[in-house]
Amino acid sequence: xxxxxxxxxxxxxxxxxxxxxRILAPDYSRLAKPGQFVMFRVQRSLLPLLRRPFGIFRAGFxxxxxxxxxxxxxxxxxxxxVGSGTDIMQGLHQGDPVELLGPLGTGFDLNLTTxxxxxxxxxxxxxxxxxxxxxxxxxxxxxxxxxGRSRDDIITVTEFERLGVKTFVSTEDGSxxxxxxxxxxxxxRLEQKPAARVFACGPMPMIKAVEKICRSRxxxxxxxxxxxxxxxxxxxxxxxxxxxxxxxxxxxYLCTCTVGPVFHADDLDWEDTxxxxxxxxGVKK
Amino acid sequence: xxxxxxxxxxxxxxxxxxxxTFKNPIMPASGTFGYGEEYAPYLDLNALGAIVTKGLSLRPxxxxxxxxxxxxxxxxxxAIGLQNVGIEQFIYQKLxxxxxxxxxxIVNFFGNTQDEYxxxxxxxxxxxxxAGLEMNISCPNVKHGGIVFGTDPGAAFAAxxxxxxxxxxxxxxKLTPNVTDIQVTARAVAEAGADAIxxxxxxxxMAVDVKTxxxxxxxxxxxxxxxAVRPIAVRLVxxxxxxxxxxxxxxxxxxxxxxxxxxLIVGATAVQVGTANFVDPNAMATIIDExxxxxxxxxxxxINDVIGTLSV
Numbered sequence: 001x002x003x004x005x006x007x008x009x010x011x012x013x014x015x016x017x018x019x020x021x022r023i024l025a026p027d028y029s030r031l032a033k034p035g036q037f038v039m040f041r042v043q044r045s046l047l048p049l050l051r052r053p054f055g056i057f058r059a060g061f062x063x064x065x066x067x068x069x070x071x072x073x074x075x076x077x078x079x080x081x082v083g084s085g086t087d088i089m090q091g092l093h094q095g096d097p098v099e100l101l102g103p104l105g106t107g108f109d110l111n112l113t114t115x116x117x118x119x120x121x122x123x124x125x126x127x128x129x130x131x132x133x134x135x136x137x138x139x140x141x142x143x144x145x146x147x148g149r150s151r152d153d154i155i156t157v158t159e160f161e162r163l164g165v166k167t168f169v170s171t172e173d174g175s176x177x178x179x180x181x182x183x184x185x186x187x188x189r190l191e192q193k194p195a196a197r198v199f200a201c202g203p204m205p206m207i208k209a210v211e212k213i214c215r216s217r218x219x220x221x222x223x224x225x226x227x228x229x230x231x232x233x234x235x236x237x238x239x240x241x242x243x244x245x246x247x248x249x250x251x252x253y254l255c256t257c258t259v260g261p262v263f264h265a266d267d268l269d270w271e272d273t274x275x276x277x278x279x280x281x282g283v284k285k
Numbered sequence: 286x287x288x289x290x291x292x293x294x295x296x297x298x299x300x301x302x303x304x305x306t307f308k309n310p311i312m313p314a315s316g317t318f319g320y321g322e323e324y325a326p327y328l329d330l331n332a333l334g335a336i337v338t339k340g341l342s343l344r345p346x347x348x349x350x351x352x353x354x355x356x357x358x359x360x361x362x363x364a365i366g367l368q369n370v371g372i373e374q375f376i377y378q379k380l381x382x383x384x385x386x387x388x389x390x391i392v393n394f395f396g397n398t399q400d401e402y403x404x405x406x407x408x409x410x411x412x413x414x415x416a417g418l419e420m421n422i423s424c425p426n427v428k429h430g431g432i433v434f435g436t437d438p439g440a441a442f443a444a445x446x447x448x449x450x451x452x453x454x455x456x457x458x459k460l461t462p463n464v465t466d467i468q469v470t471a472r473a474v475a476e477a478g479a480d481a482i483x484x485x486x487x488x489x490x491m492a493v494d495v496k497t498x499x500x501x502x503x504x505x506x507x508x509x510x511x512x513a514v515r516p517i518a519v520r521l522v523x524x525x526x527x528x529x530x531x532x533x534x535x536x537x538x539x540x541x542x543x544x545x546x547x548x549l550i551v552g553a554t555a556v557q558v559g560t561a562n563f564v565d566p567n568a569m570a571t572i573i574d575e576x577x578x579x580x581x582x583x584x585x586x587x588i589n590d591v592i593g594t595l596s597v
Contacts, residue, residue: 001326003566041564046540049511050356050563101327101566230354230361230563233327235319235339237365238354251347253368 001104001233002027005043008096009062009074011089016152017081018124019090020057025075025100028059032075034131035107035224035262039232040077040089043097048085050230053257054078055128055201056103057156075100078127078155104232105261108132108199108222116193117142119165120186120210122202123153128224128261130159132199139164143189147182147202151175183209190217200224211265221265227256234258242269296580297587298573300334302532302554303455303480305389305417307334309576310549310588311569314536314559315340315393315419315459316365317510320379321386327566330386332573334555338375338383340393340421343401345371350503355492360511360538361560362490364504367395367424372408380414389416391457396444397427403447410452417455420448422474423463423486435461435486438473449478457534460484460525467521468528475529482525483534483557485518511560512538519547526552526593540568542575552593 009022039051054077061071081090092098107128113136119129126146136142142165148154149172160167169177170185178185183206190196194217200210201224214221229239234255241260243252246269254260254267298309312335318324321336330336348368355362370379372394383390392415396402402420409415422435422444434440445458458474460467462485471482487508492501500506518537526533532555535548540561548556561568576588585591 003327046359046512046564048356049359049560050361099565228352228354230363230560231317231323231566233319233323233566235317235323236354236363236563237348237368238351238363240348240351240353240368248347251345253348 001102004100006098006100008092008094008098009072010094011092013090014078015155018078018152018155019081020076020078021089021092022074022076023098023100024072025059026073028056028075028103029061029073032056032059032103032131033107034110034135035128036103036105037128037232037261038075038077038100038102039104041099041101042088042092043099045088048088051099051101051232052085053104053226053229053232055224055261057127057130058134059131078124080124101232105257106259108224108262109264110135112197112220112222113137115141116196118186118189118193118196118198119144120147120182120198120200120202120206121145122147122182122206123149124155125200125202125206125224126156128201129199130156133160133163133165136165140166142166143168143193143196145170145182145185145189146177147171147185147206149173181209182206183213186210187213190219194219198222208270211270214265222262223265223268224262225256225260229257232257243267244269294586296577296585297589298576298580300554300589300592302534303417303457305335305391305455307389307555309334309573310555311545311573311576312391312555312557313337313562313569314557315421317559317562320375321383322379324562324566328570330383330388332570333388335389335391335416336383336386337391337419337557338379338393339369340367340395341369341372341375341405342367342395342397343372343405345369345374352501352503355501355507357490357492357509357513359513360509361563362492362502362507362509363487364502364507366504372405376408376412380412384414390414391417391419393419393421393459395421395424397424399426399428399440399444399447402444403451406448407451410454415454417457418448418452419457419459419483420445420479421459421486423459423461433461433463435470436464438469441470442473442477445474445477445479455480457481457483459486461486462517462521463489467524471525471528475531479531481532481534481554482529483536484525485514485521485537488514488517510538512540512544514538515544515547519551522548522553523551523595539572540564542572542579545572545576546579546591549588549591550593551595554592
């Protein structure tokens, strides 16, 4: 965990309203674990004031500008423009100064990626699932269910296909892939692969539906959650979610930024889960 | 005088508040720095003037529902609800970590009743690892219809008096800005035995999501902090400095040395940095560096020579 003053390497619109930003990020290819995130800041700006959390899409190397230099390490984040912070971000160009705090948080439990895995991503929630798919030992045993409202919300399918995982696309309006909710697809895939482990990230209504489906079938589930957060390091206690067994008398609040963003579904209180759904930051959704 | 000559002179950043010596006037504001350990990977805790803990209560406290934070122009609203591990767990699980550093530990605390304030103070008084107490009086008095202690000078006086009886440690009382006349509150807590005053706690505020027409915070109302509040905070510190003869610690929207200096010039002896820690975990170290640079550039040899030098 470190704060890097660094630069943007590229920033491209990959689908209407969705951008993919590549950022110079020393050490991240070694340190970043699937499901972790960064706190991103447009350097020196107090507007927006707070950093924004973004799930790491991938970490990698690219050739340096000249042969004598070592390759550059980078990360990629993907964001949807929904608020003032992401609006400023879409205007950033190569070489613009930014700051990255990270890699932060607890990622996916990779001990559970052997056997059949089903990854469920709703909209921008697909982002943290890419590094997870990369780390699955046998990609042919993994399926990725990609859902969105409309075809514009379906991103990075090709990248997943290149990993050798099977992809299933669905849109609510039927403009791409199957028409309907991604949770429908999940139900039908679980008929085929009842012993699969499920990994999900997306809007809260989707997460809740996935949890119900998995609970009724006794399928192991890990979810990546999004909450508004100020610090990202467990200090402000702004991003808490309720843990299993939470009650007024015996409260259990877990920080999404440190204990999460990835949780075993069994560790959370699903009776009373509240969440900010219209968040611009891409840790999930 | 040339620049080199100035650099050769020793620069003193050390200040003293309520008998505690701080190696510099920069410390975190309670609630923005956890229990210190959260920021240790990013910042040398030995570099700070002091460490101020998250607010502690007699028993662990759950806090509010989420969303608990939201950003506003130049600031943020929070309604965490004083979630904390409770005084006993702090003593056994958090304090030992802080004791390894050569930096005074100031424990921020609060109570739901006057008696509870006294009880926490008595417990903290026994601990050699605690250099001083910071008493948060911006919370509701559950025995008196939930009126905030700090908005009622009588209740504030009584609570501070109860704490004063139970501790000989340096006692800093942190004031709420949500009052009509801050000087009245400041005088009340000084008379009740406070050794120093810190201010401001957050200003109450509210933000609404215009699409859902719901408040942005689950608690509806929250506390505003960040650069947006700084001019209000500077004014209030200025007024409190006029009203009392005990040292004042300035808080409110400090993110750079220039901001800290405003508070020192109006008469604060030290300052606390809050929301800026969220923006940059290394913010306080940067502010200390900038403060040194400012002093050298301006030919200031002792930061104490800046304190209370407002010329009007």
